[in-house]
Amino acid sequence: xxxxxxxxxxxxxxxxxxxxxxxxxxxxxxxxxxxxxxxxxxxxxxxxxxxxxxxxxxxxxxxxxxxxxxxxxxxxxxxxxxxxxxxxxxxxxxxxxxxxxxxxxxxxxxxxxxxxxxxxxxxxxxxxxxxxxxxxxxxxxxxxxxxxxxxxxxxxxxxxxxxxxxxxxxxxxxxxxxxxxxxxxxxxxxxxxxxxxxxxxxxxxxxxxxxxxxxxxxxxxxxxxxxxxxxxxxxxxxxxxxxxxxxxxxxxxxxxxxxxxxxxxxxxxxxxxxxxxxxxxxxxxxxxxxxxxxxxxxxxxxxxxxxxxxxxxxxxxxxxxxxxxxxxxxxxxxxxxxxxxxxxxxxxxxxxxxxxxxxxxxxxxxxxxxxxxxxxxxxxxxxxxxxxxxxxxxxxxxxxxxxxxxxxxxxxxxxxxxxxxxxxxxxxxxxxxxxxxxxxxxxxxxxxxxxxxxxxxxxxxxxxxxx
Numbered sequence: 001x002x003x004x005x006x007x008x009x010x011x012x013x014x015x016x017x018x019x020x021x022x023x024x025x026x027x028x029x030x031x032x033x034x035x036x037x038x039x040x041x042x043x044x045x046x047x048x049x050x051x052x053x054x055x056x057x058x059x060x061x062x063x064x065x066x067x068x069x070x071x072x073x074x075x076x077x078x079x080x081x082x083x084x085x086x087x088x089x090x091x092x093x094x095x096x097x098x099x100x101x102x103x104x105x106x107x108x109x110x111x112x113x114x115x116x117x118x119x120x121x122x123x124x125x126x127x128x129x130x131x132x133x134x135x136x137x138x139x140x141x142x143x144x145x146x147x148x149x150x151x152x153x154x155x156x157x158x159x160x161x162x163x164x165x166x167x168x169x170x171x172x173x174x175x176x177x178x179x180x181x182x183x184x185x186x187x188x189x190x191x192x193x194x195x196x197x198x199x200x201x202x203x204x205x206x207x208x209x210x211x212x213x214x215x216x217x218x219x220x221x222x223x224x225x226x227x228x229x230x231x232x233x234x235x236x237x238x239x240x241x242x243x244x245x246x247x248x249x250x251x252x253x254x255x256x257x258x259x260x261x262x263x264x265x266x267x268x269x270x271x272x273x274x275x276x277x278x279x280x281x282x283x284x285x286x287x288x289x290x291x292x293x294x295x296x297x298x299x300x301x302x303x304x305x306x307x308x309x310x311x312x313x314x315x316x317x318x319x320x321x322x323x324x325x326x327x328x329x330x331x332x333x334x335x336x337x338x339x340x341x342x343x344x345x346x347x348x349x350x351x352x353x354x355x356x357x358x359x360x361x362x363x364x365x366x367x368x369x370x371x372x373x374x375x376x377x378x379x380x381x382x383x384x385x386x387x388x389x390x391x392x393x394x395x396x397x398x399x400x401x402x403x404x405x406x407x408x409x410x411x412x413x414x415x416x417x418x419x420x421x422x423x424x425x426x427x428x429x430x431x432x433x434x435x436x437x438x439x440x441x442x443x444x445x446x447x448x449x450x451x452x453x454x455x456x457x458x459x460x461x462x463x464x465x466x467x
Contacts (some may be wrong), residue, residue, distance in 0.1 A: 019144055067091060071164070076118055089278035090118060096277035099123035099186040101174055101202060103154040104268060105252065105262030106216050107192035113270035114190075116157035119277065122158060125187055126150045129171035133467075137259035148235075173337070174198065176325045179205045188273050191215045192266065196249045197329035197337045203228055203236030207313045208324050212276055212283075216269045218262035220255055223291040226284050227267050227301065229313065230276065232397035233285035238307040243333040246342075252443060253341065261293050327415040346432040351439070352448045355455045360424060367413035368420045369405045373434045374453075378426065382465045385455065392430050395437060402443065421446040429454040 015271055034301050040098040054340060067086050076090050084251040098119050100107045103126040114122055130145045130153050134154055145153035151171040158167050170182055177260045179201060183189050191202045206213040212230040229235045275281040290299045312319045330337055379389040409419035421443055425431040431448045438446040
């Protein structure tokens with residue numbers, strides 16, 4: 001059967017309409033499930049007021065010598081069959097509350113397993129929205145939620161797995177102004193963020209509140225996991241009293257990550273949180289798990305214990321709620337809390353050129369050499385036609401190539417002014433560093449391209465693929 005262009009356009013519109021309808025229906029179901037759970041909680045509270053006893057796990061009394069209902073017994077039966085977990089472990093879990101900060105690569109599997117395993121109250125903190133480039137690792141989200149808040153998407157997924165638990169949505173960025181209030185509502189905190197200021201802030205907050213912290217990290221093909229501030233163990237500052245240089249603090253958006261790696265670490269974060277909540281096993285306090293995915297190696301190493309001189313948890317620490325709220329974590333780590341890419345401003349205005357200005361010069365036929373200083377594997381993803389790939393780290397060693405290219409383009413143009421040298425990178429940061437070096441090495445007319453390849457895609461060629 002053949003369709004013309006009009007038919008295809010009509011089908012596309014109908015698909016989009018159906019997708020929007022499906023999203024609305026899912027949202028309505030999620031809201032009704034929350035409402036139903038609130039009603040059940042209200043009934044439980046009324047029952048407590050009437051008989052004066054402690055609140056049961058369910059409003060159904062099992063009569064089996066414990067508080068698990070028939071539905072709970074069947075749902076969590078594989079847990080109950082474990083001698084080291086059993087009824088007591090599940091009962092402890094159902095009475096616990098856990099908050100996950102970050103609904104991304106680490107938070108996705110952690111949230112799904114915590115919800116499925118029966119955490120009584122599960123909090124989700126995130127201010128970001130779902131994007132297409134999240135899909136390869138953030139498995140809690142689906143394409144239908146692209147453009148919508150991650151918290152909304154994650155909450156819907158958790159409720160679809162287990163509608164019997166309480167899901168609390170915190171659609172906001174965690175900051176010193178709200179962290180004490182949000183994290184203080186829960187027994188256990190799971191740090192699933194990916195930046196230095198958030199790690200310090202969450203750890204410090206947990207120390208002030210006296211909460212155990214399950215901390216994970218994943219980048220590239222490696223991951224790590226530990227438990228802080230638990231049973232006299234160290235906090236994050238005990239291990240890292242001084243933040244690493246901002247250049248050493250890479251994020252997935254800059255350095256990449258194999259999707260399954262945060263999945264593995266996120267699952268292990270859920271495991272550690274479950275062990276603490278259910279009071280079983282030996283949590284990773286005072287030890288750190290290190291994952292090397294490429295060689296399929298997992299190591300457990302002993303880390304230093306709690307530091308008596310620690311500024312936050314040490315014996316003479318005076319780190320109070322007030323000090324926490326006033327502390328500037330971005331200044332302390334020299335790294336932004338925001339997930340937005342860092343924007344450097346290292347050059348004078350006359351050493352930079354906008355993408356639109358460069359496009360005009362190219363159209364006029366002016367002679368130029370465009371050096372792309374991104375790593376080779378970045379260059380292979382997408383590049384501008386005619387650009388010369390010389391990675392930043394090998395720039396000085398390959399100066400003769402730049403000189404030859406400039407001479408060649410000048411000869412082609414046949415003009416006395418010579419070819420102009422422009423430098424590009426992904427976002428306009430490394431290119432500024434490159435231009436600084438080139439100026440010192442004698443290429444004084446070299447100019448940085450504002451915004452880099454992303455700026456070109458935004459202002460000149462919207463069809464250029466971005467990554």
